[in-house]
Amino acid sequence: MADKPSRSLIIFGDGLARFIDPSSHINLHSLASNAFCGFLSLPNSPPSESEEERIVREFAVLLDACDTCLNTSGNQDNAPKQTIPDRFMGMKAAILTNNSGLKSFSAKLGFSVLQLDELLKHRTNELQDNVVVLELLKLLGFQEGKVVDDNYFDLVFLHVGAGEKVVGNGQNEIAIEMEYVNGLVGEIMSQAKPGSDVGSRLHLSVVMSYGNVLEGDDSKYSVSTRAEEKNSYLSELFPLQSYTMKGGNPRKDVRHHSPMLISQWQHAVTRKDETQKFSFEDFKEHGGNLTIPADRFLHEIAFKLWKAPKYGA
Numbered sequence: 001m002a003d004k005p006s007r008s009l010i011i012f013g014d015g016l017a018r019f020i021d022p023s024s025h026i027n028l029h030s031l032a033s034n035a036f037c038g039f040l041s042l043p044n045s046p047p048s049e050s051e052e053e054r055i056v057r058e059f060a061v062l063l064d065a066c067d068t069c070l071n072t073s074g075n076q077d078n079a080p081k082q083t084i085p086d087r088f089m090g091m092k093a094a095i096l097t098n099n100s101g102l103k104s105f106s107a108k109l110g111f112s113v114l115q116l117d118e119l120l121k122h123r124t125n126e127l128q129d130n131v132v133v134l135e136l137l138k139l140l141g142f143q144e145g146k147v148v149d150d151n152y153f154d155l156v157f158l159h160v161g162a163g164e165k166v167v168g169n170g171q172n173e174i175a176i177e178m179e180y181v182n183g184l185v186g187e188i189m190s191q192a193k194p195g196s197d198v199g200s201r202l203h204l205s206v207v208m209s210y211g212n213v214l215e216g217d218d219s220k221y222s223v224s225t226r227a228e229e230k231n232s233y234l235s236e237l238f239p240l241q242s243y244t245m246k247g248g249n250p251r252k253d254v255r256h257h258s259p260m261l262i263s264q265w266q267h268a269v270t271r272k273d274e275t276q277k278f279s280f281e282d283f284k285e286h287g288g289n290l291t292i293p294a295d296r297f298l299h300e301i302a303f304k305l306w307k308a309p310k311y312g313a
Contacts, residue, residue: 006269007201038262042259096115096159161177192267243293246293
């Protein structure tokens with residue numbers, strides 16, 4: 001545990017996990033090789049869910065705010081409306097996104113909503129990644145490599161979606177978004193070198209989701225270790241995996257495949273596992289964080305920021 005509260009930068013590649021290149025996105029792989037990696041399990045998608053609904057719902061799961069999400073969509077009355085500052089000891093949070101649904105939803109939760117395009121306009125080529133990262137760090141109170149204690153956010157979410165700006169398959173836009181993420185991760189790691197003020201206080205999380213589930217994803221990206229036990233009379237003797245439990249009871253809705261991939265890194269705070277690549281296969285084989293429910297994610301982050309008690313082990 002750090003001797004001072006961390007400040008959290010979360011890069012959320014919404015729907016980008018399946019587009020990570022094993023050879024070209026070297027900064028993401030470098031992060032994974034230095035970080036603590038694993039999976040965030042999600043519930044199943046409701047039938048006939050639109051892409052916009054999925055984006056907001058999965059973000060709500062990350063924030064453990066599904067009640068607010070349901071209330072916003074009109075499917076539930078009188079849902080509790082606790083903001084992020086209410087729930088986490090006054091935590092100041094900001095989100096940068098171009099998605100209108102996320103902007104509206106995040107504002108209801110007490111986020112300061114910032115325009116992603118305003119940040120990315122500074123980035124005209126790979127040489128400008130440092131400009132964007134310096135702006136992100138400034139939001140967290142890191143200026144000129146020093147820590148500022150006034151007028152900063154505790155947590156900043158950067159949401160980058162899979163081709164949301166274009167009509168059609170958006171392959172060119174997805175490639176650009178992947179380069180955004182890969183370039184920014186490399187520059188962040190450069191700014192947060194061990195021994196620096198930024199390196200001692202910045203807690204970086206990179207979360208990559210698969211977006212809409214495609215045919216074959218259930219077998220290709222399965223996190224369950226019980227697949228071979230289902231037809232065995234001994235299967236009932238095996239304990240349920242922890243990500244399928246909540247409060248000592250089985251969760252009613254767990255998707256056992258297509259989780260979010262997560263790498264977390266802070267010098268001398270996060271552990272390092274044996275992962276070498278930012279990929280599903282490597283995370284499953286070598287990730288130290290295994291699988292946790294996605295709705296526990298923000299609770300774990302808040303603990304690093306001294307805004308919540310420790311959840312779990």
